[in-house]
Amino acid sequence: xxxxxxxxxxxxxxxxxxxxxxxxxxxxxxxxxxxxxxxxxxxxxxxxxxxxxxxxxxxxxxxxxxxxxxxxxxxxxxxxxxxxxxxxxxxxxxxxxxxxxxxxxxxxxxxxxxxxxxxxxxxxxxxxxxxxxxxxxxxxxxxxxxxxxxxxxxxxxxxxxxxxxxxxxxxxxxxxxxxxxxxxxxxxxxxxxxxxxxxxxxxxxxxxxxxxxxxxxxxxxxxxxxxxxxxxx
Amino acid sequence: xxxxxxxxxxxxxxxxxxxxxxxxxxxxxxxxxxxxxxxxxxxxxxxxxxxxxxxxxxxxxxxxxxxxxxxxxxxxxxxxxxxxxxxxxxxxxxxxxxxxxxxxxxxxxxxxxxxxxxxxxxxxxxxxxxxxxxxxxxxxxxxxxxxxxxxxxxxxxxxxxxxxxxxxxxxxxxxxxxxxxxxxxxxxxxxxxxxxxxxxxxxxxxxxxxxxxxxxxxxxxxxxxxxxxxxxxxxxxxxxxxxxxxxxxxxxxxxxxxxxxxxxxxxxxxxxxxxxxxxxxxxxxxxxxxxxxxxxxxxxxxxxxxxxxxxxxxxxxxxxxxxxxxxxxxxxxxxxxxxxxxxxxxxxx
Numbered sequence: 001x002x003x004x005x006x007x008x009x010x011x012x013x014x015x016x017x018x019x020x021x022x023x024x025x026x027x028x029x030x031x032x033x034x035x036x037x038x039x040x041x042x043x044x045x046x047x048x049x050x051x052x053x054x055x056x057x058x059x060x061x062x063x064x065x066x067x068x069x070x071x072x073x074x075x076x077x078x079x080x081x082x083x084x085x086x087x088x089x090x091x092x093x094x095x096x097x098x099x100x101x102x103x104x105x106x107x108x109x110x111x112x113x114x115x116x117x118x119x120x121x122x123x124x125x126x127x128x129x130x131x132x133x134x135x136x137x138x139x140x141x142x143x144x145x146x147x148x149x150x151x152x153x154x155x156x157x158x159x160x161x162x163x164x165x166x167x168x169x170x171x172x173x174x175x176x177x178x179x180x181x182x183x184x185x186x187x188x189x190x191x192x193x194x195x196x197x198x199x200x201x202x203x204x205x206x207x208x209x210x211x212x213x214x215x216x217x218x219x220x221x222x223x224x225x226x227x228x229x230x231x232x233x
Numbered sequence: 234x235x236x237x238x239x240x241x242x243x244x245x246x247x248x249x250x251x252x253x254x255x256x257x258x259x260x261x262x263x264x265x266x267x268x269x270x271x272x273x274x275x276x277x278x279x280x281x282x283x284x285x286x287x288x289x290x291x292x293x294x295x296x297x298x299x300x301x302x303x304x305x306x307x308x309x310x311x312x313x314x315x316x317x318x319x320x321x322x323x324x325x326x327x328x329x330x331x332x333x334x335x336x337x338x339x340x341x342x343x344x345x346x347x348x349x350x351x352x353x354x355x356x357x358x359x360x361x362x363x364x365x366x367x368x369x370x371x372x373x374x375x376x377x378x379x380x381x382x383x384x385x386x387x388x389x390x391x392x393x394x395x396x397x398x399x400x401x402x403x404x405x406x407x408x409x410x411x412x413x414x415x416x417x418x419x420x421x422x423x424x425x426x427x428x429x430x431x432x433x434x435x436x437x438x439x440x441x442x443x444x445x446x447x448x449x450x451x452x453x454x455x456x457x458x459x460x461x462x463x464x465x466x467x468x469x470x471x472x473x474x475x476x477x478x479x480x481x482x483x484x485x486x487x488x489x490x491x492x493x494x495x496x497x498x499x500x501x502x503x504x505x506x507x508x509x510x511x512x513x514x515x516x517x518x519x520x521x522x523x524x525x526x527x528x529x530x531x532x533x534x535x536x537x538x539x540x541x542x543x544x545x546x547x548x549x550x551x552x553x554x555x556x557x558x559x560x561x562x563x564x565x566x567x568x569x570x571x572x573x574x575x576x577x578x579x580x581x582x
Contacts, residue, residue: 204488
C-alpha cells in the first residue's frame with residue numbers, strides 16, 4: 001500500500017457542507033503508511049469551532065475509504081486542533097457512530113438527514129452552473145429545460161450531478177431530465193429563470209463558504225492550496 | 234460623518250466589541266477553548282488588508298485608547314452599538330460583557346449604545362438579570378449567541394419555550410432589537426448548526442421586535458435571504474460580509490451584495506465593522522468607494538445608489554435605534570430607511 005493510493009482514496013471524501021473533496025480543500029495535513037500497511041491520517045479543519053457533525057462525517061468517511069483499500073492493516077484517523085476532536089477521535093477508534101461520540105446530544109447515528117440536506121443543496125448549486133453556461137451560449141429556457149442528462153457536456157459539474165442524484169436516489173438515467181428540483185421533479189421551461197435565481201443563490205452560498213474556508217486555512221493554518229478564485233494580497 | 238465626493242454620510246457601526254480575551258481571563262481547565270476562540274477571531278482579521286493586522290497579543294486585549302483611535306478618530310464612526318457576548322464558561326470575567334462595554338459608553342454617552350444579552354437556559358435568574366441590565370444600561374437591544382456553551386449544553390434555539398419568555402420580557406422592558414448570531418455548535422448536534430428556522434418563527438411570532446441576523450446568516454446566506462424576504466421585521470447585519478469578503482474575495486463580495494440587495498433590499502442592510510476583528514476605517518472608505526462592476530458577470534445586479542449606501546452605512550441602524558441624525562445627513566429626497574413594507578412571499582429553491 002502506498003501513500004499515493006491512500007491520498008487517491010481520500011479524494012473521494014467530500015466536505016458535505018461545501019461539496020468539495022477534503023484533499024482539494026487542504027484538510028489532510030498528514031498521511032503516513034508503514035511498510036506493514038498501517039495507515040494514519042491527520043485531518044485539520046479551518047477552525048477549531050467548525051461544526052462537529054460535519055467534522056465527524058469527514059473523519060468517518062475518511063476511515064471508511066481507507067479501510068476499503070486492500071493490504072491495509074490498522075487505520076487511524078485523527079482530527080487535530082478541534083473543540084470536539086477528543087470525542088470524535090475516541091468514537092472513531094471504538095468504531096462508534098455519531099451518537100457514540102456525543103451520547104445524549106444527538107439521536108441520528110449516521111447523520112443521514114443532515115447529509116441528505118446538503119447533497120440536495122450541492123445538486124442545486126451545480127445544476128445552476130451548468131444551466132447558466134447553457135443560457136450564456138444562447139440556449140433558450142425551453143431548450144435548457146428539454147436537455148437530458150446525456151446532453152450535458154463531460155465536465156466535472158455534470159459528472160458530480162450524476163453522482164449526487166444517485167446518492168439521493170433520484171432518477172439518473174441518460175434520458176432523464178438534466179435539470180431537476182431537489183425533489184427530483186424536472187424544472188419546467190416557464191419556471192426556469194425563476195428557479196435559476198434561487199439556485200444561483202444556493203451556489204453562491206457554497207462558493208463563499210469554500211472561499212472563506214480557504215482564506216482562513218491560508219491565514220490561520222499556513223496551508224497553501226489550490227484556489228481557483230481570487231486570493232488574499 | 235464621512236465625506237466623499239461631495240456626499241456626506243452618517244455612519245452607524247451596528248456591531249462592535251470591547252473584549253478581554255487575554256490569558257489572564259481564561260477559565261482554568263478551559264484554556265483550549267478560550268485560546269481557540271480568540272485565535273479564530275484573529276484569523277478572520279487576516280482577511281482584511283495586511284496593514285490593518287494586529288499581533289495576537291494586542292488582539293487578545295486592546296486598550297480604551299486603541300478603541301477610541303480606531304473607531305472615532307480614524308474610523309469615521311458617528312455612533313456605535315457595542316454588542317455583548319459573555320462566554321463565561323471560557324472567560325472568567327466574560328469575553329465582552331455589557332458591564333465592560335458600558336465603560337466605553339460612560340465615556341461617550343452621546344456616541345455609543347450598549348446592547349445586553351440573554352440566555353434562556355439561565356431561567357428565572359436570567360430574566361431578573363435582563364431586567365436589571367435593561368434598567369442599568371437603558372437597553373434598546375440585545376445580542377443572542379445561540380451556540381454558547383452552558384453547563385454541558387452546546388446551544389439553544391429562539392423557538393425553545395423558555396426563549397419566548399425572554400422575548401416577552403424584552404418587549405416589556407422596551408428592548409426592540411434582537412441581534413441573532415448563529416454559531417457552529419447547537420443541540421441536537423445532528424441538525425445543521427447554522428439553521429435559521431428558529432429566527433423565522435420567532436420573527437413571525439414577535440412582530441413588535443426587529444431581528445437583525447448577524448453576518449447575514451453566513452454560512453447559510455440562501456436560507457437567510459428566503460427568510461428575510463418573507464419577514465418584514467428581519468434585517469441583515471453586514472459584519473463579516475464587508476470585513477471578510479470586500480478585501481479578501483472581491484468577486485464574492487460583489488455577488489453577495491448583489492444578492493442581498495435583490496432579496497433583502499437596501500432598507501434592511503446594516504453596516505457593522507465587527508471591531509476589533511476588523512478596523513472600521515478601511516471598511517467605511519472601501520464600501521463608499523465600492524460599486525457593482527459594469528461587466529457581464531454582474532449584469533443581473535443593479536447599480537448601487539448613493540442613497541442606498543447612506544442607508545446601509547448608518548440611516549437604517551439610526552432608525553432602529555432612534556439615533557438622531559443631523560438634518561444635513563438625512564436623505565434629502567424623503568427616503569424611508571429601515572422601511573418594512575417590501576417583504577413579500579417567495580418560494581425557496
